Structure formats: structure tokens, C-alpha cells
Amino acid sequence: MESGTSAATASALIVRYHEIGLKGGNRAFFERRLVENLRAALADCPGLRADRIRGRILVRAEIPAERLAAAAARVFGVASLSPAVEVPAEVEAIAAEGRRRLAAALRSSFAGRDRIPFRVRVNRADKRFPLRSAELERALGERLLPDHPALQVDLSHPELTLEVDLRPEGTWVFAERRPGPGGLPVGVMGRVLCLLSGGIDSPVAAWLAMKRGMRVDLVSFYSFPHVGPQLREKLIRQARALSRWQPRCQLSIVPFTAIQEAIRDCCPAPYRTVLYRRAMQRLAGRLARRVRAKALVTGESVGQVASQTLENLAVIEEACPLPVLRPLVCMDKQEIVDLARRIGTLEISHLPAPDCCTVFQPEHPVIYGRLDEALAAEAALDLPALTAEALRGTERLRFPE
Numbered sequence: 001m002e003s004g005t006s007a008a009t010a011s012a013l014i015v016r017y018h019e020i021g022l023k024g025g026n027r028a029f030f031e032r033r034l035v036e037n038l039r040a041a042l043a044d045c046p047g048l049r050a051d052r053i054r055g056r057i058l059v060r061a062e063i064p065a066e067r068l069a070a071a072a073a074r075v076f077g078v079a080s081l082s083p084a085v086e087v088p089a090e091v092e093a094i095a096a097e098g099r100r101r102l103a104a105a106l107r108s109s110f111a112g113r114d115r116i117p118f119r120v121r122v123n124r125a126d127k128r129f130p131l132r133s134a135e136l137e138r139a140l141g142e143r144l145l146p147d148h149p150a151l152q153v154d155l156s157h158p159e160l161t162l163e164v165d166l167r168p169e170g171t172w173v174f175a176e177r178r179p180g181p182g183g184l185p186v187g188v189m190g191r192v193l194c195l196l197s198g199g200i201d202s203p204v205a206a207w208l209a210m211k212r213g214m215r216v217d218l219v220s221f222y223s224f225p226h227v228g229p230q231l232r233e234k235l236i237r238q239a240r241a242l243s244r245w246q247p248r249c250q251l252s253i254v255p256f257t258a259i260q261e262a263i264r265d266c267c268p269a270p271y272r273t274v275l276y277r278r279a280m281q282r283l284a285g286r287l288a289r290r291v292r293a294k295a296l297v298t299g300e301s302v303g304q305v306a307s308q309t310l311e312n313l314a315v316i317e318e319a320c321p322l323p324v325l326r327p328l329v330c331m332d333k334q335e336i337v338d339l340a341r342r343i344g345t346l347e348i349s350h351l352p353a354p355d356c357c358t359v360f361q362p363e364h365p366v367i368y369g370r371l372d373e374a375l376a377a378e379a380a381l382d383l384p385a386l387t388a389e390a391l392r393g394t395e396r397l398r399f400p401e
Helices: 024-041 065-072 091-109 133-147 201-211 229-243 257-266 269-290 310-317 333-343 371-378 383-392
Strands: 012-016 049-052 056-060 080-087 116-124 151-153 160-167 170-174 191-195 215-222 249-255 395-399
Touching (some): 012 065, 012 170, 024 065, 056 065, 091 160, 091 170, 116 133, 133 151, 191 201, 191 269, 201 215, 201 333, 249 269, 249 383, 257 269, 257 383, 269 310, 269 371, 269 383, 310 371
Parallel strands (some): 116 151, 116 160, 215 249
Antiparallel strands (some): 012 056, 080 170, 249 395
């Protein structure tokens, strides 16, 4: 579509939601949070306004809506959005802008096509407009089709749709619907803490938790010098990438060297990874209480590695009383990789930097762990002192920085 300051420049962004519309008496609460999150995502835009208008959010700023769309498309709760032009509520004015919208769409998306299934769709929420929806659709079609011979009317399966939204607040014309991420606005379901390992899975788990309306803070574990500074930089890059999907994000980096060395020196080798994970859950639970997080989130998927059998997951989970959410629990690896690519974390996750669970890894890890054996192994450790030391050394980073 066209850009610049001409009459054909989109002057507003029409934002639609889906699941929020099903919330009944609580709908206004969800709508308000969506508006707040849109304002936060677009805070750098001069003259920004975001207002609720009967089942839609109307976003306007002193820049073309094309430039608003990319950021708004990363706001959870948005089902779809359209850069739109506001026009007078008059047939000829609507047709003139429709002509410009169609010309732009044909140039950008349908160049060289000699037949394009097409329709006009009108939403007449303002009943004061003299023509009914079907009547205005026909009137616009009669004015527009002679200018574009490639357009062939197809009401059932159009590839190009010119839409008109007639409302008491104004009249908007657009020819494009861009998908949003869907879900619920971040924050409506409270705060959670996600264990971020540096791999492919945990950023995807964090993203899916955000999609269900949770504000996601992150916690990672750092065993220097057994893992290098490359891991710390990788974790920061992952956190920065995830922060683009919610208004604010905090990353806590917990020193984990002393705990891993104690487990190596004092506990049975096959249980090392399970005990690492129990220590991580324990520390994450303590940090979660400090920020009033209601649950932990992990990237675990049943059977993917030895520590993710049902038996081992149960042993690990027992270390923390908070609920543990596992958004990936039944996904296979390719599904997770595809989603990581879509949300922009896959390339970062592929950077060479081993995580803490690879340190002192046993040759034969336990597959069907038992809680009594894990507790007996931990009896050789001074867990209160190790946990307190790690919490004292925790580094906290906030995004946006």
C-alpha cells in the first residue's frame, strides 16, 4: 500500500479481537488491557491515540498506519488489523478512496494477474447512513469494477476484498486484513516466571504463556567458568527478543556454579541432571514469590530428553510448591522449531553456547527417577546455604533497557 502524506495514506489502524469478545461481563476489563498494551507497544509514535469503538480498537498517530502495523501485530489479543483511511460518510468519497486502495493492493499483491476474485464488504454499524450494507456494496461495485477489468466478482471466495466500516465515530476504507498473534492481552492472567535455558524450547514456552495473557518474567542459571560468557549474552538476546511481545520483561540470572559443583562432589552421578533441575525449580520458586508470580513455566516436553520422563518430571516438580505450566508438553520437536522460527528466537537459540545442564553430565542419567532417592541424595547438600548464596548473587536485567 502507498505511504507518505497523500490522501491515499492510511490514517488509522483498525484492530480486531476475537477471544476477548467472548468474555461476557468481563469483556471491558480485557479490552482496557488490550488498549493499554497497544499504547505501550506504540509509545514512540507521536500523537498516539488508541480508543475502543464497539468491538474494535481504533489506533491513530501522526504517522501513517502502515508504520503502526508491524508493532501492533506483536500485541497479544489482536486477532487481525487493517491500515485504513478515514473518509466522509458519502458514497462518492468512499468510492474515491476505494479506488485508491484497490490500485495500491493490485500493484503490491496482484501484479500480472488477469483474473482476481473480488468483493466489497460493508459493515454498517452507523444506521443513520441512508443505504443498507448490500445497497452500498452494489453502489461501490458499480463505480469500481469498470476501472479494474481484472477484478471478477466472487462473493464466496474472494482473494481481494474492499471493506468499508461505517460507524458513528467515523467511516474507514481498507483492502487488507493482517493477522495478529491472537490470544489474550498480556497481564490479564497475572504474572509467571519462565525458566530460560538458552535452548530452542524455553523461549517458545514463554511466548505461548504470553499468548494466554500471562506477564512472563524470566530466570536463567549461569555456571561460570564451566559455561562461558557466550551463554550469558545468548540469554540476554533471547530475553530482548521475547520482550518485543509484551510491555515489560525482567531477566534474573542466578549464579549456579556452587550448586552444580556440590551436586557433582556429593551426589550420585546418574541423578545429577534431575538434581540440577530440582535446584533450579527451588530457586525459581523463591524468586517467583518475590515478584508475586503465580506459577512457573518451563519448556519441557514429555520424552524429549532423559530428564523429561513422567517420573523425572514428577521428582523435579516436587522441589517447588508453585504450579508448573508446560506449554510444550505434547508438542514434537519440529513443531517447536517451526514456532521458534515464526516468533524470531530460533536463530538466537542456535548460537553455540552450552547451557548449565550440560555441565558434569553423567554418562548414564537416571530415566525413571524416584523422589525418595532424590531426597536422600540432597541430604548430603547444605541446600539452605547454597540456595541463599545463589539468590544473593542474582543479577536482574529489565527490558526494554
